[in-house]
Amino acid sequence: EVQLVESGGGLVQPGRSLRLSCAASGFTFDNYAMHWVRQAPGKGLEWVSGIDWNSGNTDYADSVKGRFTISRDNARNSLYLQMNSLRAEDTALYYCAKGWAHFYRYYCVDVWGRGTTVTVSS
């Protein structure tokens, strides 16, 4: 069974940093692109970032570009999101999600984790 388990969320002050992790199991992790998608309280889904199977390409939503960095460790079957200069508007449930194929572009997301909550507040 494919499983994605996020961790690392919590309460953080504006301007500080946080690193999210996602542990993957049940599939060949290094064959697939991965994504982070977030959902603010009571709001819809917002794609945050994507990374190809071999970290060759990454991309970010304009709202986080220059502040967030996505990375992966295929040897550890893990995905990460380094979040710097956090803002109140980054408060959300952050989902780790598996891409359909090698590349994050041109393929949908097919499996989602349960998410980890990030709250940015003083």
Add this chain to the structure above:
Amino acid sequence: EIVLTQSPGTLSLSPGERATLSCRASLSISSIYLAWYQQKPGQAPRLLIYGASSRATGIPDRFSGSGSGTDFTLTISGLESEDSAVYYCQQYGGSHITFGQGTRLEIK
């Protein structure tokens, strides 16, 4: 960035009826780059439809997708109480992945 607009915002129907959910794109997209997801309260989204009309694994054939260009539709026939959820369309052919704002489906 391609903007997806979903309508209606909320749909309230009875069991057994048919639901028709719309997703309109700000630019024409290839149908192979359009997906639909279902999200129930307190749960992660679940992939229903990809490539505009292909059902994901395990999705009942009551769910069907159609459309092309800028107009796409998710149809749910023979509604059941378990279909109560928020439904999102997603495009993955543009420079960035984007989602619609969602349609809430309530089963009376």
